[in-house]
Amino acid sequence: LTAPERIRVELGSRSYYVWIGAKLLETAGERIGAILPGRKAAIVTDTNVADLHLPALRTALRGAGVQTTEIIVPAGESSKSFSALQSVVEAILAARLERGDFVVALGGGVIGDLAGFAAAITRRGMRFVQVPTTLLAQVDSSVGGKTGINAPQGKNLVGAFHQPVLVLADTGTLDTLPKREFAAGYAEIAKYGLLADAAFFAWLETNRAEIFAGGAARVRAIAEGCQGKARIVAADERETGERALLNLGHTFGHALEAACGYEAARLVHGEAVSIGIVLAHDFSVAEGLAPPADAERVRHHMTAAGLPVRIAEIPGPPIPAEEIMRHIAQDKKVVRGRLTFILTRGIGSAFIADDVAPEKVEAFLRRQLAA
Amino acid sequence: LTAPERIRVELGSRSYYVWIGAKLLETAGERIGAILPGRKAAIVTDTNVADLHLPALRTALRGAGVQTTEIIVPAGESSKSFSALQSVVEAILAARLERGDFVVALGGGVIGDLAGFAAAITRRGMRFVQVPTTLLAQVDSSVGGKTGINAPQGKNLVGAFHQPVLVLADTGTLDTLPKREFAAGYAEIAKYGLLADAAFFAWLETNRAEIFAGGAARVRAIAEGCQGKARIVAADERETGERALLNLGHTFGHALEAACGYEAARLVHGEAVSIGIVLAHDFSVAEGLAPPADAERVRHHMTAAGLPVRIAEIPGPPIPAEEIMRHIAQDKKVVRGRLTFILTRGIGSAFIADDVAPEKVEAFLRRQLAA
Numbered sequence: 217l218t219a220p221e222r223i224r225v226e227l228g229s230r231s232y233y234v235w236i237g238a239k240l241l242e243t244a245g246e247r248i249g250a251i252l253p254g255r256k257a258a259i260v261t262d263t264n265v266a267d268l269h270l271p272a273l274r275t276a277l278r279g280a281g282v283q284t285t286e287i288i289v290p291a292g293e294s295s296k297s298f299s300a301l302q303s304v305v306e307a308i309l310a311a312r313l314e315r316g317d318f319v320v321a322l323g324g325g326v327i328g329d330l331a332g333f334a335a336a337i338t339r340r341g342m343r344f345v346q347v348p349t350t351l352l353a354q355v356d357s358s359v360g361g362k363t364g365i366n367a368p369q370g371k372n373l374v375g376a377f378h379q380p381v382l383v384l385a386d387t388g389t390l391d392t393l394p395k396r397e398f399a400a401g402y403a404e405i406a407k408y409g410l411l412a413d414a415a416f417f418a419w420l421e422t423n424r425a426e427i428f429a430g431g432a433a434r435v436r437a438i439a440e441g442c443q444g445k446a447r448i449v450a451a452d453e454r455e456t457g458e459r460a461l462l463n464l465g466h467t468f469g470h471a472l473e474a475a476c477g478y479e480a481a482r483l484v485h486g487e488a489v490s491i492g493i494v495l496a497h498d499f500s501v502a503e504g505l506a507p508p509a510d511a512e513r514v515r516h517h518m519t520a521a522g523l524p525v526r527i528a529e530i531p532g533p534p535i536p537a538e539e540i541m542r543h544i545a546q547d548k549k550v551v552r553g554r555l556t557f558i559l560t561r562g563i564g565s566a567f568i569a570d571d572v573a574p575e576k577v578e579a580f581l582r583r584q585l586a587a
Numbered sequence: 588l589t590a591p592e593r594i595r596v597e598l599g600s601r602s603y604y605v606w607i608g609a610k611l612l613e614t615a616g617e618r619i620g621a622i623l624p625g626r627k628a629a630i631v632t633d634t635n636v637a638d639l640h641l642p643a644l645r646t647a648l649r650g651a652g653v654q655t656t657e658i659i660v661p662a663g664e665s666s667k668s669f670s671a672l673q674s675v676v677e678a679i680l681a682a683r684l685e686r687g688d689f690v691v692a693l694g695g696g697v698i699g700d701l702a703g704f705a706a707a708i709t710r711r712g713m714r715f716v717q718v719p720t721t722l723l724a725q726v727d728s729s730v731g732g733k734t735g736i737n738a739p740q741g742k743n744l745v746g747a748f749h750q751p752v753l754v755l756a757d758t759g760t761l762d763t764l765p766k767r768e769f770a771a772g773y774a775e776i777a778k779y780g781l782l783a784d785a786a787f788f789a790w791l792e793t794n795r796a797e798i799f800a801g802g803a804a805r806v807r808a809i810a811e812g813c814q815g816k817a818r819i820v821a822a823d824e825r826e827t828g829e830r831a832l833l834n835l836g837h838t839f840g841h842a843l844e845a846a847c848g849y850e851a852a853r854l855v856h857g858e859a860v861s862i863g864i865v866l867a868h869d870f871s872v873a874e875g876l877a878p879p880a881d882a883e884r885v886r887h888h889m890t891a892a893g894l895p896v897r898i899a900e901i902p903g904p905p906i907p908a909e910e911i912m913r914h915i916a917q918d919k920k921v922v923r924g925r926l927t928f929i930l931t932r933g934i935g936s937a938f939i940a941d942d943v944a945p946e947k948v949e950a951f952l953r954r955q956l957a958a
Contacts, residue, residue, distance in 0.1 A: 298669065298672075298673040301669075302669040305738065305745055306738055306739060306740070309738050309739075309740040309741075309744055310740060333708075336747070337704075337708070337735075337745050337746060337747055338744070338745060339744060339745075340733070340735065340746045340747055340748055340825075341747070341748070341825075362711070364708075364711065367676065367677055367680050368677060368680075369677070369680040369681060370680075373680055373709070373710060374676055374708050374709060374710075375708060375711045376707070376708055376711055376712070376747065377711055377712070454711075454712075
């Protein structure tokens with residue numbers, strides 16, 4: 217068994233460690249006990265994850281003398297709602313947890329966002345621990361402190377910045393993950409190479425098959441992704457500047473997800489990000505900013521990873537350019553009528569463009585859809 | 588017309604000013620426009636306050652070129668609920684306010700707590716302005732950044748620390764306030780003298796009638812109260828230490844409010860605080876900590892202000908000591924089984940006692956109730 221990797225997210229008095237490796241569920245009691253001795257915990261999870269991983273975490277915490285309460289919500293995005301939030305908060309209070317106790321989020325991004333938000337607002341802020349069980353959550357949502365729920369007006373429009381005190385990314389939980397979900401999470405890993413680390417992207421090109429197979433390469437890929445995110449979050453915790461880089465591929469991606477009515481059968485988040493990343497590179501090429509060969513490498517790599525790279529690959533009715541534009545305009549990254557996109561000068565050289573003309577984007581999308 | 592007073596709440600990059608004086612509603616446009624030019628605002632208020640003060644604020648904001656949306660909730664404590672929170676958040680989003688826009692809380696403590704919390708979680712944090720219209724809100728809840736709603740398990744158990752960017756306390760709004768509500772707010776002003784400023788308490792003893800009559804003495808009393816709170820909040824924004832001093836009278840007070848089922852006809856918050864402050868002084872005397880003459884001065888002053896000072900003065904069925912103890916035990920200031928009380932060595936010399944034995948408190952209450 218390889219020793220786990222440890223990444224520090226540097227945020228002054230709110231700094232914390234992300235551990236990545238095998239058997240972290242089984243040893244969770246020691247690591248949590250080291251920072252929160254003698255506390256009670258509320259474990260928030262969903263119906264699917266509870267069957268797979270709750271017994272191991274429960275045993276580990278109880279073995280370390282932590283009293284636990286379990287709060288199980290329905291699996292799926294619909295749990296990112298006010299009503300689920302209310303039920304989690306009231307369950308934490310009913311279990312008589314005090315402000316010094318903590319909430320554990322055991323699951324994917326939905327659980328991390330929901331439980332983290334509940335921890336942020338219960339007693340005006342309880343500590344929480346992320347135990348992400350999907351690749352997407354391990355490299356993305358569990359690091360950085362964004363928590364929240366959805367509103368009728370859009371996803372993640374209600375929430376808080378609330379950093380965890382510890383993240384335990386047990387790579388063993390990925391063994392039960394469907395291949396499609398693993399690939400979706402992989403799109404976010406590749407993103408960190410494309411943003412600011414060309415050498416890491418080249419390493420991913422060489423090691424993709426090993427990463428999908430598991431073992432040391434997988435742990436390293438996740439750790440590098442977390443490190444990439446940790447660096448950006450440390451520089452800009454509340455997304456007033458540089459943190460917007462993390463949205464590479466996300467403006468297009470979110471619009472495509474919305475256009476699909478968030479139907480997972482058609483498109484999951486990581487797949488939308490894959491198409492969005494390729495579109496961001498193609499648009500950068502079309503604007504004369506990036507070399508065409510770089511966009512080609514990105515397209516090739518995502519395809520090899522089993523990810524969609526074109527809008528036309530999305531199953532179901534075709535999505536017209538106007539509809540994508542409408543969703544882009546509703547996106548929260550619209551600042552006073554101008555579009556903000558993450559564009560690139562090539563692999564590893566992404567940047568924030570905050571004055572992109574909507575007409576150019578729409579014309580680009582029309583050309584893509586006609587191709 | 589006396590020039591308004593201005594108090595600075597010193598919190599680094601989150602510092603802000605509290606203005607206290609007449610005609611601040613009418614001039615709100617200039618002061619808000621000076622810090623948030625070109626922004627849109629959502630005004631959150633209740634059905635009662637809307638009739639009295641919304642037209643003046645609306646006119647002032649529009650006159651300064653601020654686009655406004657109005658969100659009106661039912662008056663009363665029942666609006667500090669998840670369902671009211673959801674409706675305010677969704678109304679802000681439906682009005683298409685962006686992260687740089689702001690929320691204005693126009694009303695008493697309920698509106699400030701609800702609108703402030705909605706601002707804290709909408710788009711993970713919008714700016715907000717407090718325009719408190721009750722004395723209690725002007726000297727207490729509008730300063731310091733505590734926002735939140737109630738849960739079935741207790742009041743204010745769900746919320747966030749979210750500082751306003753500006754507080755406008757228009758003393759003209761107090762002219763429409765019922766005498767009983769004015770007195771209730773006065774209890775919190777007196778608290779600041781009792782906590783740490785014996786000279787201010789002596790000034791209150793001399794000027795009480797003028798403060799109740801209005802004019803310059805009233806403005807000064809409110810400004811001194813805000814200054815007292817600002818000093819403590821600046822030293823301990825998130826209540827990890829000294830800020831607990833603000834709870835002088837509140838542990839007993841909250842328990843009495845709960846025992847009355849939060850029926851305003853029996854007891855409002857400031858009245859509960861008045862009785863609680865007197866009990867805290869009497870208990871400190873009983874413990875040999877404070878001189879009996881100081882407790883007597885406090886009792887005399889509160890009585891002269893038209894406030895209740897004994898549990899037996901509360902109308903309705905008598906409240907037994909066991910019931911008060913049960914509510915104290917449920918209070919969030921219980922830390923790992925020990926009771927935390929704010930006790931005093933005399934007027935202006937309160938301190939945090941974090942290991943008070945419940946048996947002593949219960950015996951004290953029994954003696955009070957038998958007297």
